[in-house]
Amino acid sequence: MEFSAKQIAGILNGQIEGDENATISKLAKIEEGVPGSISFLANPLYTHFLYTTRASLVIIAKDYVLTGPVTTTLIRVDNPGNAFAKLLEMYNQVKLNKSGVSKQAYIADSAKMGSNIYAGEFAVVADNAVIGNNVKIYPQVYVGENVTIGDNTTLFAGVKIYSDCVIGKDCIIHSGTVIGSDGFRFAPENEEGNKKIPQIGNVVIEDDVEIGANCAIDRATLGSTILRKGVKFDNLVHIAHNVEIGENSYLAACNVVAGSTRVGKNCMFSGQVGLVGHLQIADNTIVTAQSGLSKSITKPGGVYMGSPAFDANKYRKDYIHFRNLDELAQRIGKLEKESKNV
Amino acid sequence: MEFSAKQIAGILNGQIEGDENATISKLAKIEEGVPGSISFLANPLYTHFLYTTRASLVIIAKDYVLTGPVTTTLIRVDNPGNAFAKLLEMYNQVKLNKSGVSKQAYIADSAKMGSNIYAGEFAVVADNAVIGNNVKIYPQVYVGENVTIGDNTTLFAGVKIYSDCVIGKDCIIHSGTVIGSDGFRFAPENEEGNKKIPQIGNVVIEDDVEIGANCAIDRATLGSTILRKGVKFDNLVHIAHNVEIGENSYLAACNVVAGSTRVGKNCMFSGQVGLVGHLQIADNTIVTAQSGLSKSITKPGGVYMGSPAFDANKYRKDYIHFRNLDELAQRIGKLEKESKNV
């Protein structure tokens, strides 16, 4: 993929300053620009790099006034950040535009396959699975029986989806992620010893969901574990049976949500956050890194910290004193001494 | 799979009230019942759903007295919860009853295969592996050299088992889990720089063990990392080299047990619990979520909380004061002021 300054300016509706035949084949940060790359300048802190960058093209703001000579060709646009994001997206679309079903994939005869599907080597699509249009199934993916995959969804190499799960449209699931494993439920009170409770529900993932690498989303005991529209997970997230994550909620890496908990919409949980089971979490709840929710939250928009977590502002104040606890204890000791002397 | 009320009543030794020809093909919660599904009523809090459910069949207690009209067919039994669990189990057994070795699986000539084995597409059974009867090896599983798998064990899609490991009977291992990776041991003092200590031990998993998705169980440096009979792990659990987990202990998601630690029997660790290396943990120990054990525990049956953890009751009391630490500090300040005034 090689593009000229002229082509790029056309795509971005920009104006060229310099060599309109300069060509690029990759995108780079301005401080890491090399010949053949295009970069952009949006953050004023990086302005000085404009005069030293080796990038062949740089996208800058229409009204930016040069303060010295530049060797790179400029493309002037209204919003360099947005323009560059547009290029990133185009680049990615071209790059990830795979299609065709490999002869070394296994597609069950009873599976229903949409149009323009990519299925890589050693992928498995099991009996009665229904795969939408433009779906990308990378090598070594496993799509179990009766699974449904919506249009335009991408499953990267090695994703495993157990039987009966439902994945929406425009989803992205990264390598190593497991969807539909059994929930962790046993009946220890049983006289025959610890006994597994069969997990016969499924996982339902709505449209526009992205799930990072090596996550594990358990199926429901009965009914469905649900990720609503627009949910985004980072890597290594664990979701237990019968959990529901509300629309557009974001869970960072290594989050753990225990069984039957329901998280509201637009929540944001930082890394290594944990939630115990059977909670109800209000919309727009924010939880700071390594914190743990042990109680339901009814008031939307709160920020929580600590393990167990409570109001983050209060936590921070208390934690300042914790950091001085040795001194506080000494002050108490001193008061006691004085008290005895009185 | 379709069953009539008559058939179900026969299986459960129950009595039909309503249409004995009503048929069902799935199991559902009473509040989510749809035509063609069977549900049950055990929890009194759900009683009102009996009068509105759309399920075709509902299992209820023999002595339950109706307080209004119902449209569903009833099956009366002694214990509706147990009866439904029995159906769940039957359903799962039928559903997971796969057999046959795929032509697209790779089975080494020197591997010893039991009877009635399922081996899915792109599964690998390497040299000298010994696979018991009724073992289910889902697609893309890797069974390394000299590995032994006991009768009736199921390895879901993509499980990876390194060479020389031993898996017992009646075990279930979920997708993405890795058994037998190298322990994390290096000899940094070595003059040649950081040097890997070869890990030539194995992992031994006894009978009746279930391991969730995307766990990682390291092999021993020498000897064995051991999971005893009846151990259950949730997803994303890490077990380091030379660890031993005692009979019937339960580890929830994202637990970390560091090298050479020995956990007793019947322990229960909540999510995100961590244990440092070289500990001895007494039987029946309970650890609350996100807590960390840094010392051995000799007294069985204790409950621990905090990081580092100590007695959970004591922790909870101290944590109440931590949540008021800002106020406590102010009270100290006030006392100091008064003290000066005296």
Add this chain to the structure above:
Amino acid sequence: MEFSAKQIAGILNGQIEGDENATISKLAKIEEGVPGSISFLANPLYTHFLYTTRASLVIIAKDYVLTGPVTTTLIRVDNPGNAFAKLLEMYNQVKLNKSGVSKQAYIADSAKMGSNIYAGEFAVVADNAVIGNNVKIYPQVYVGENVTIGDNTTLFAGVKIYSDCVIGKDCIIHSGTVIGSDGFRFAPENEEGNKKIPQIGNVVIEDDVEIGANCAIDRATLGSTILRKGVKFDNLVHIAHNVEIGENSYLAACNVVAGSTRVGKNCMFSGQVGLVGHLQIADNTIVTAQSGLSKSITKPGGVYMGSPAFDANKYRKDYIHFRNLDELAQRIGKLEKESKNV
């Protein structure tokens, strides 16, 4: 593999005491020695096992004076620990010495393959990948397009490497690990709803790096996520986009490093440690288990504890008082009572 005492003594430059024809085929701990195994005695605490071990051979120090009769054959060397480590390494080298490309592997025509490569069943090497000499690609590994793998590197079963990533020489990557998944970056302020920012950078892993099982290392948005020479990760580690981990730093299991953070050289982080994004961490920093760094660290060689973490010695002192907080609060209450009485 069977060796005689004579052969072993030759390899280790040691002296035999006992039967020079005694043979062994495995290595064992002295307390777990069985006939046909070799063990060693280095730790004085294990000395008594020398007189009861069933191992056929035991390596001991040249100057060790026997205090009773032994049934095992001894091999005397200068440093028994080092000698045994040498045997471990030889054992492992022989054991892991695989080669040959399976007919059931998929190697793209455009891939460049070095000499003496092992590629197992159902492994994929995609277009334009460049694989060095003596590389071991276990079954079901995925090597994406344009990926480069340096000489002598081992990828265990099921490793997934996204396109464009670069892996150095002499690296070991364990099963289930994912290299090059997308960073977790979205632009929620966008008017069209939550919008994915394309991740077009890569991951660069330098020489001599070892990564445990089921880790996830995200690619950079632009540029590279970098693991420097000699870095070692335990299992289930998460590395976000654009992170850099300095030379010879060690991250234990379940570590989380958020986006754009740079970790210095020779750092050691215990299990379940988390770092927020955009930090700079000085060389030789040590972080204790379950702790979280929320601020950059400029002074090399510090030890940190807590969440958020601060100086570990100070934390330990404060934590002692936290464990007595209930009592401290009572002492404050008593002082207040006395103060009123004054």
